[in-house]
Amino acid sequence: MVLAVLACVVFGRGIGNDFVDWDDTTAIVYNPDYNPPSLDKLGHYWTQPFRNFYAPVLYSVWGIAAYAAYDEYVPPDITSVAAAWRLAAEPFHVLSLLAHIGSTVFAFLILSRLFERRMVPAFVGAVVFCVHPLQVEAVGWASTLYTPLSVALGLAAWWTLLAALDRRDKADGSRWKWRYVLATLLFATSLLTKPSMVLMPLIALFAEAIVRRRSRVQIKRSAWLIAPWIALSGAASWIISSYAQPALDVVRPPTLQRLLIAGDALSFYMGKVVWPVGLAPDYGRTPTMVLEGAMPWLGVSICLVVAVMSVVIFRANRAAACGLWIFLIGGLPTLGLVPFDFQLYSTVADRYAYFSLFGIAMVVSAIAARLSYQRSDNLWRWGIVTGGILLTLCVLTIRQLGFWRDSPTLFARCLDINPTSRVGLAGMLAWKSDHKQPDEAIVYGRLAVAHHHGDYRLCHRVAGVLMQLKQWDEAIAMLERAAQLAREPDAKADAVNTQGVAFALSNRPPQAEQRFRAALALQSDLHSAHRNLAALYLSQNRLADALGEFEQALRLDPANPQYRGAVAQLSADLRRMTATPATKPAP
Structure with missing residues (x-):
């Protein structure tokens, strides 16, 4: 409840924002399937991609939301791109906020299980995930509902899987099987919302071994249960690479140069996590710009340093190291190793870091869990510092959300x-x-x-x-x-x-x-x-x-x-x- 209220306070101003004339218009406002809305118009989203993007759950959810957004009595108004087609933006922004709340809540529930029901460290990590300014683009931009919604469904699947695994270990009859079936359905729905959640099964298995320290037998059993998820991810990867999202106009550099591009993207996200200012929808970091820069190898060097640091940290704090690794691999589908359409504008975008920030949340929770063992007088000091950082993040997020209020x-x-x-x-x-x-x-x-x-x-x-x-x-x-x-x-x-x-x-x-x-x-x-x-x-x-x-x-x-x-x-x-x-x- 506290996390939901916090998300509403920080992101609530975004509900009053208008649509922006960038994807919102083509995907929602001027989409004849939503004007007027009709469930009969939604079937084709399940049989073929729309605008080179296969996300049938997303378009179906929008189609249902259009019933609340459609008003045949809205007068023409040149200041609003929605008025010409009688759609209100508020229901779509509410959907994005609800999806973000869902992602935050399930992030907290997963962290609480990974840290053995220690609620305070899990809460601090979930707050960072919720209010970090990098999340604004995914939540404040109506046509990127697929990002918070797919992550919410994916994290819900992970949490349900953890519950199923725990009940199986307790020999809880067949009840764990129903939880596993529900988890699988949630994960499949996540992939049908946005296919980029393909790495989540491996991340879940990774956390079982590293953070929860399961035995070899338990890991082997978990791997058998996660194997169908990996198969689903393989199907989604095929859709991304060869069917729904062809990147025909994007430069296709050799493999080694793609590693430089991916390294630059990761180092960029690291910088924005630590210093989240100067955020924008288009950074202009195209593959050509990176490769023709003065130091194209700098990003890879920074990533290697962080990777080495994570190995060193592993002995002292396994959860923190695992969080760093999740951050590094969480956004792998959009790092530029495989070309994608938005690279015409930039390889990096804030919304691509949405799921990766769960790794940062795990790092924060691991640090908070370690600090909780200190003396009470030191805890007050750390509490003040943590509160100041979180308050600063909230202020920056509210400010950043204001830039999404309208197109100009x-x-x-x-x-x-x-x-x-x-x-x-x-x-x-x-x-x-x-x-x-x-x-x-x-x-x-x-x-x-x-x-x-x-x-x-x-x-x-x-x-x-x-x-x-x-x-x-x-x-x-x-x-x-x-x-x-x-x-x-x-x-x-x-x-x-x-x-x-x-x-x-x-x-x-x-x-x-x-x-x-x-x-x-x-x-x-x-x-x-x-x-x-x-x-x-x-x-x-x-x-x-x-x-x-x-x-x-x-x-x-x-x-x-x-x-x-x-x-x-x-x-x-x-x-x-x-x-x-x-x-x-x-x-």
């Missing part, structure tokens, strides 16, 4: 910490453009293209702002660049189609028609290109040609009322124009 605040924070942030520049470009401020938007757009010239999406967005400013030639050139950079045919077709719009708006019909035809050659089912051709023909009074294009668009998008209405109207107009007069005119 978040993107401005990105640029304060990392002036070349792709997230910050692209975000400010989009926000200024959407809010009819093209003169300010283009400033961010030019900076974004200058620093990240290989991103076709940025080029396309900048071209849109140039079109708002009626700088047609520069917009057309930028769209040509976007088409050249795009790898997928549909992305190329989209850029070429928009190029045709720019030609049409700048009163160059022949070039516009040629680009629309080129877009259809790249993607034959691009109904918007047929629509644009129809509009072009209408401007030239070519009604029959316009009707043909609208009919093609309607064939590709039969539910579109605009196309259906245009076909009906043009058909009627053409019939009237070709109709024979009913009576002959008088001589």
Whole structure:
């Protein structure tokens, strides 16, 4: 109860935050499956990935939350990205907070078992896990619910497994088997929420041997029970590596260089654990940036030093050493050893350290347990120091949560910490453009293209702002660049189609028609290109040609009322124009 209240006090202000125009919009706000909400729309999340991410439990939970978030009477409001689709952000932020509370509570329960029911050390460790500023991104960002929710389910599975193992050792009939089945179901649900919890079975077995000091026979029995979990983790790893999250545009350095990237990421997280200031969603630590840095080997060197220290510490404090090892390996799937999509922005991100902080919580609990044996006068001193550190963490966390209150605040924070942030520049470009401020938007757009010239999406967005400013030639050139950079045919077709719009708006019909035809050659089912051709023909009074294009668009998008209405109207107009007069005119 105390931990839940503490989490609400520290993270409660985040419930009033808006959605941010970075993943929240595409994953939640503008997702037609939630607008209006319907359980019938959620089945496809279980059969295929959505936006290259397979997390059916996550999307199903959001679908249920959308019932509480949906309000058909919300008026349009340009200051809120949610208003246009009638979704309130509060229910989604409440979900994130509840998931974080669950993670914290189960972290405490696990630590209390690992430290033989010593509640005070377990409580101190759980508080660090709860209020550390590195947790803000995972809790304050609505579209990363998968992180605290998957960890909450994973830790619940671990705690239930510990209870099952203890009951089995006490020869408690078959009751332990039901606990084991429940633990397995919880772990499978965790993987279906976010597949990156794949290392938790090995960590649980590791803790059995190192912290709980189980006998060889007990460890062997535990290993047999954990083996199905490892098989589930193997299936999840296959999904991550080859099915749901292809990192096609990420640099793929040789294996030895990936070790340098992973070492840099680990050393970065160590620094932020000790000194959690200057936190931002995009640090810009891409593989290229790390490898081209002055000392790419420095991170690996720091990790080796910490690993050696943990071995030295092992004899004096096995639990503290185990906590360090959990911290080092907990985030292994997102250290860069296997390329992943976000490395286009940065290998490191605060949310990737969420589960790893359980290792830090174990270290803190181990130290607190050791200090509890000291004299009472020394305990007061250590209590004051610990209280001061925890209070500082709470203040920093509350402050950091304020940066997530809305899109412009978040993107401005990105640029304060990392002036070349792709997230910050692209975000400010989009926000200024959407809010009819093209003169300010283009400033961010030019900076974004200058620093990240290989991103076709940025080029396309900048071209849109140039079109708002009626700088047609520069917009057309930028769209040509976007088409050249795009790898997928549909992305190329989209850029070429928009190029045709720019030609049409700048009163160059022949070039516009040629680009629309080129877009259809790249993607034959691009109904918007047929629509644009129809509009072009209408401007030239070519009604029959316009009707043909609208009919093609309607064939590709039969539910579109605009196309259906245009076909009906043009058909009627053409019939009237070709109709024979009913009576002959008088001589």
